[in-house]
Amino acid sequence: MLLEFLREMFPFAKIPQSCQDMKRLIKDLGLGYDKIHSCPNDCMLYWGDQKNQQSCHVCGKSHWMNSNTEDVNTDEGGAQLRKKPVKVLQYFPLIPRLQRLFMSSKTAESMTWHNDQRTDDGLLRHPADSLAWKSFDSKFPSFASDPRNVRLGLAADGFNPFKIMSTSYSTWPVVFVPYNLPPWICMKQSSFILSMIIPGEKGPGNDIDIYLQPPIEELKQLWSGVETYDVLK
Structure with missing residues (x-):
């Protein structure tokens, strides 16, 4: 309904025809x-290497919401039903997102601000002024030696997406x-x-390192080096 509304409001724009087309467009970006x-x-x-395991090698819990190990189940009417995994992590690849920062002239210039435009007078105004950065x-x-190399901070915290504290569900964005x-x-x-959204009945706690593998x-x-296009140079 939203896509239909946008097409009526902006007839000159190439609005996708369906949600699948919209997802395909975003993926191409x-x-x-x-x-x-x-x-x-x-x-x-x-x-x-553990992608096709059918159960957890630590606790023995099944990979799937049912106990069968076949990839496709059949319901009473004979129709095929694809099995659902018990828990799914949504992971947003980092490298293409960093590369996009250098594809726009405005953000590409800002990515070297800490080296080209920062005032280095001994005062602490930016992480580049800190002893940790200099060390x-x-x-x-x-x-x-190359100011375009990216420095990243990582943050994670959990929240209840339904705003009902009695609901046993949490979401952890990283x-x-x-x-x-x-x-x-x-x-x-x-x-x-x-970077990722970790779902579950409770927060991952110390087990967050399992999800940080990707x-x-x-x-x-x-760290080994990824070549990318720099629009400024």
Whole structure:
């Protein structure tokens, strides 16, 4: 209904015809997400070499909402029903989102603000003024030599999406903050990079490290180096 309304309001715009077309468009923009199945007890992710396991190798809980191990079930009428995983992590790949920051001239210029435009007078106004940042630069001079290399902060917190405290359900977003940007931009909500959404009856607690495996894998890849297009140069 919303898509139909938008097409009536903006007849000159190319509004997608259906929700599937809309999802396809967003995916082509590099703004899609991956669904990664996980153990309901936060023991493991069905990811990588363990993607096709049928049960958790730690607690033994089934991968699926039913006990069968076939990929497709059949109902009483003979129709095929695809099985549903018990728990699904929504993961938003980091690398294409960082690459998009260098595809716009405005954001690409802001990504080197900490090196090109920051006032270095000994006062603490930005993470680049901190001892931790300077210590990291001295330890890894090759990384520090290119100001376009991205510095990220990571934040996570849980909330009840239904605003009913008695409901046993929580949602844990994990967010990256690009510290290259000026301080008046980097802490704006529009600059945050959503990394994943962890669902469940309770927060992951110390088991959050299980869910951090995909972003850590991408961060290792980024540390080795990922080539990207810089619109300014």
